[in-house]
Amino acid sequence: MIDTKESLSQLVSEALLGEKYPIAKIISRIETEKNLEFREALFQELSLQKPNTKEGLTIGITGTPGAGKSSLLGELCRLFLEFAPDKKMAIVAIDPSSNVSGGSILGDRTRVQLPRRDIRLYFRSQPSQLELGGLNPYTYHVIRFLRQVFDYVFIETVGIGQNEISVSLISDLSFLVMQPLGGDQVQFMKSGIMEVPEAFIINKCDEESLANSSYYMLESTLEFIKDILPDQSLPPIFKTSVTKRKGIEELLQYILQYQRRKDKNTETLTQLSQWIRNEYGRWGIAIWEELESSKWNRAVKQNPLGGIQKLKYEEEERKVVSLIQTKIK
């Protein structure tokens, strides 16, 4: 139905205006198996209709089940509408539920009460399809698309331990949400993921003294591993309470003022390598690294001015596929 050039262009232009149904249809198409051609056409169309504009900021929200991530997001939405009147945001909530039938119950919308008919907010659920890392195989591409339409794109995932890492790979700013005195601190130190998120949230800080003691515990834990943090400064810690409506405005202001963007080339290469590993295993990675990526990496390193042409994901994917195909034959 939208394979013809003309209707895709219409769908994209409607989506860029923020219309919900066209956006929803495009996401469904991205979430469909064998979507390479569609993605190529889509992102080409997007670059035609929206050339050289700034992409939205991607924010990852992750943490253990029950940490109150969805309710927190619900409150963030409410404040966002109030404090960022000229901006738009989208949420992708990944729900881990899944069973033998392959079906799922996606319940995250329950916690987020959204105003009706407001094109400044868009919410989409995704089943994780048992994928490790809390991300669905299509999440990355959905995010890439949403970044073109929205100023802020939130990804909510459930993770316990190492699995939080992958969400931070595709977001500019990632938060780890914890509960007061959850005993999480020690666990996270052990699993070595303390250095991954850009910031921390202690949610459910309904009671002052418990909140403060958790705050100091986390702070001292972070100080302990300061030496291995990327820029060696301590990441910020937010104390929030949805029931008391505390600390969420500060959190929102921090997000709205956040400027740093992660290098999208790195992001593309990371996702590509993950995809190759999923599709072709270590063997595929070996071929890719040897013949293609190494060239790129050299080029990246060799250009001191950083004026590198941005990698196009679909182009890279095609190259890799054809390369691997030749090896298979």
Added chain:
Amino acid sequence: MSAEKKEYLLVDENGQGKPDKPWIFRTYAGHTNAKASNELYRKNLSKGQTGLSIAFDLPTQCGYSSDHEVSRPEIGKVGVPINSLEDFRILFDQIPIEEMNTSMTINGTSMWLLSLYVALAEERGVPLEKLNGTTQNDLIKEYLARGTYIYPPKDSMKIIVDMYEYCLHKIPKWNPSNICSYHLQEAGATPVQELSFALATAIAVLDAIKERNCFTEEEFEQCVGRISFFVNAGIRFVEEMCKMRAFTEMWQEITTERYKVKTAKYRVFRYGVQVNSLGLTEEQPENNAWRILIESLGVTLSRNARCRALQLPAWNEALSLPRPWDQQWSLRLQQVLAYETDLLEYPDIFEGSKVIESKVKALKEEAKLEIQKIIDMGGALVAIENGYMKSQLVKSQTERLSKINSNELVIVGKNKWTDGIKSPLMTDSDGGIFKVDPKSAEQTLNVLGEAKARRNAELAKKSLDELKQAAKDGKNLMPFSVACAKALVTTGEWADALREVYGEYNPPTGVDGQKLFLSDDKVSTVRSKVEAFTKTNGHRPKIVVGKPGLDGHSNGAEMIAVSAKHSGFDVIYSGIRLSPEEIVQSAVEENANVIGLSILSGSHKEIVKQLFDELTHYKAKIPVVIGGIIPESDFEELKAMGIREIFTPKDYDLMSIMEKIIDIVSKEPALVS
């Protein structure tokens, strides 16, 4: 009479035969508007009914005035709309409230309705000590099963305790709350769950009262004595009778051991009953008359656990609202049982029965374990907030439905002996059911409009401000509510004032992680159709299960959500009380393949129209199916509006429903390809 004592007879102190007084006969009633309900009550009382049981409409229960936009489709449908004191004046016109035992089935707004009753009594010069009755006020079962809660659990509990404090001092004969396990059984609870959840709720209420520490020891005992229960009597009547005996014994134990109540009369388990509607069938509805009779026996046969008040559903309740004649028929059944039979002449006829005693013992043991589990968790409020109780109920319900589906549980006329002659009871010109005249809402709105126009606006505003301030300060809200009632504040204004302070609660849906116990050929047929869809379209079919309007009976929606997952759908289910706009927005944003609505309040036509208007707004063509209590006479109109398939209680086979849905979805042209 000879001097020899006859063990089989009930006698007075002089040895004269003296049968028990019958229980209170009630019918749960109210509809259309205050005037029509007043007429109905007066007729029922003249027919020998001995108490009033008021049914309120959904906006009144959920704290909205009739002129609120969400109220419009629901005004006067499942009960009487009450907006202000003016409606109570009309409702109780020529009814001597000082002589009545008035039961109000109201929860989220129970403090408000009691305040109106108090204001009415004071206006009539009736001393408050004379008022006799019950406000249901059991929020826990609302969070679990019926859905007319408003505020978060802790704030709701605070309101309950306020009412105990006020009533003990001002209206000593009033039962401020009534622990209701009725809807738990309707939501699938087993007898053990009914016992344990209800008793855990009572414990939560008493613990909260104790914690406030506002009563002397003697007053606290009186509070314990005011706790009453409202239970369900199901079709397995021997087990149900044992459940009632277990309730009685366990309550004795809890009040003695946990609360150290010394006065025997305050330890008595006092309860009223509405017999089960869940088991009533839409198929061969005349069979329901027998079911209702048998269910009544469970709670009347056994003198040691006989109910204090009884209300019976009507034979045609699974079809729609009963007519006055249907209610009269139910009342006559009670009168036959109490006055024609010899039931009330004997002492407890099961005392000493080995079967009964050991069954009671078994139920008690299991229920004790469950209560302990809930207490260990932190009590009933915690078990609500963490979703434990809800998920247990959904689990029981799925098991029950699985058993009906596999014919392990026989339901005559539904899954066995289904062929029958059509009931002549249904052939009257009204089709055997009652319909509320949609024009009658105007009368309610007029009364509301006039009351607002006539009142002292400043006084109304002042009393609302004082109510809000008192809520912020944590004061007892009862006196402030009564002041609001006298100032002609409306139901919506009262509830909104407290919403502003407490916020609104959104409990867990209980469907996460639920499994169906179905694995027959039909399941594999449906799953293979779902797989075929997935293969053709490259993604799983997605269904949005929506529960629009104020009707909070979510069992149907939950079962469909769990069955859809069981069949391989991705399911979006966000709980109850959604607006059609919210449901459509979810379906659009998620690009759902189908929307499934569940509506039991009788407002399906209005809601379906709103829903299709909203789909048009988004230019979205998403097929819509609907399930609920929907009379056949509305089918044609709903289909003309665009509804693709209609499911009623007749469609109990979950996989047949899912098969119809996947067939509809598969025939749709792919939205994007």
